[in-house]
Amino acid sequence: MKRAYTNGILLDGTEQMEPVRGKVLLTENDKITAIADAGANLDGYEVIDLRGGYLCPGLINLHVHLAGNGKPSAKPRDNAALVRKILSNRLTRAIAYRLVCSYAKLELLGGVTTVRTVGGIADFDTRCRDDSAAGKVLAPRILAANEGISVPGGHMAGSVAVAAHNNAEALAQLKKASEQKVDLVKLMITGGVLDATEKGTPGEMKMPPEMIKAVCDAAHKLGYTVAAHTESPAGVKAALENGVDSIEHGAKMDEETVRLYKERGAFLCTTISPALPYALFDTAVSGASEKDQYNGKIVFDGVVESAKTALANGIPVGLGNDVGCPYITQYDFWRELCYFHKYCGVSNRFALYTATLRNAQLAGIGDVTGSIAPGKSADFIVTRENPLEDLRALQHLEVVVCRGRAVKKPSPKRRKEVDALLDPYLV
Known part of the structure; x- marks a missing residue:
């Protein structure tokens, strides 16, 4: 044609x-x-x-969870139990896969022509990637990580990430991901806003540095880049010191962190959208506890300050919106560009460039799209x-x-x- x-x-x-x-x-x-x-x-x-x-x-969204629909929820859900139920039989697996494909279609209808998934259910993301490329489903180009690697009690463990008890289990999950022909590897190094049990402790270290290094070393030998969920200064440093290629979310930086980014050649994937409701909404609306709102503000400020510091120091910055989190729908990636402009002070032109050519380059497909x-x-x-x-x-x-x-x-x-x-x- x-x-x-x-x-x-x-x-x-x-x-x-x-x-x-x-x-x-x-x-x-x-x-x-x-x-x-x-x-x-x-x-x-x-x-x-x-x-x-x-x-x-077309817009490029670097931080996507295709298994979530972004529906607001006043009460936290047991995502691990839900995933176990989904995977328990062929019928529920088939229904869930069709939902994932429908959510991918919504990304496309919202103007996103490429997504990078960073945690999903089973092998649904690579399956959707291949079906999209073959024209069997209407969906964007997909760079897929499938299930992330977490630890017991770690971020998203049991839902869109596998809980590895030790290095051997983490490397076994990496081998499984490689057999599924993933495009990148995802680690869940720290907790998140809702994982924290106390005020002032979001982004608590969960994954030991030796596990980070073991997975990164093995992934790099297989030709994969490694993205890592990190929402605290300590988590960012541990990730960069042990070989991570992209910091997802980020946290406030000091001079040592700036140096580590540059030495590692890593980039920051800024995600302003997911923490915004917890940080800025009235708790009567969000349903967040005082603790969650307090921690949400820490993470929100950290993400914004991290992006500003990265831009000021020549550290590459990409954009994702963590779609699947409450209030973050598949068709609304354009909001992330607006937040980048408003809260980080970049021009509209720079925001659009970041969400298109810059994101493509950071994802390794700048020669394609x-x-x-x-x-x-x-x-x-x-x-x-x-x-x-x-x-x-x-x-x-x-x-x-x-x-x-x-x-x-x-x-x-x-x-x-x-x-x-x-x-x-x-x-």
Whole structure:
């Protein structure tokens, strides 16, 4: 299929992108073949008139849990028990897998054309990845980690991560993940906001440094990068000292941490979305205890300060929104860009660049996607308004194209109660 997208205003996804008018984007099957001048011969092309819309690369979400739907919950759930039930028989497994695929579709309808999963149920993420690539399901490109590696009592142990009691069990899980042909490895090094048993202790160290090192060394020999859930300064240092490649979430940094990032060549995946409700919502709304709100504020401030420090010191920063956490839905990644702009002080242009080309580069697929250029995958979105002027333009899409497959007027079913609670924090 050869398509010509005409009358659009191009934003190419590069750091210095500016709106470019008078061009036609040509694609063939799943690739961008050329950017031609308006008036070029379009014989043999299906012509799609964008009517002055803004065409930019599809968004790339670097921190996704496809098994969650983001539904707010006033009471904590026993996720480990739920996963055991899901995996207990073929019928429930099949139903759960279909749900995972439907959640992946919602990511796409929200303008996300690539996701990087960092903890899932069984091998569902790699299965969805392969079914998406084969055109069997409508979903983004997926870089999958499947189940993460945690420890007993550790973050997400028993749900989207396996609890390893020792190094041998951790390495056995790595071997299993490799046999499932994952794209990266995920470690759960510290606790999170809701894991903490006391005020002031979010991000408590859970995984021993020797286990971190053992998994990282083995993963690197197999050609995998390692991402790590870390929400405290001590956790970040332990992760970097023992070989982790990307810090997920982050925490406030000192000079030693900055040095470790640079020596390791690691990057920070900033996730402002998940802690925001616990930190900023009234507890009557969030259902959080005083302890959880206090700890949520520590993590929220740490994530924001970490991103600011990284940017100021030339440490690469990517964006993810930890979709699946309460209030974080699959179609709302655009909010993370707004928060990055608001709380970290970056320009709209830099936020869009980060969520497209920069994220692609950090994920190791910058030669495949992330920008509008000949030879790249046909992954892009079209908005009616200019996202460089207002990032909220990204919530209303005219077209989503992923690997050449176009979805016109995508309209994911929204959770209006979530919109009403989160919208005041956009500006």
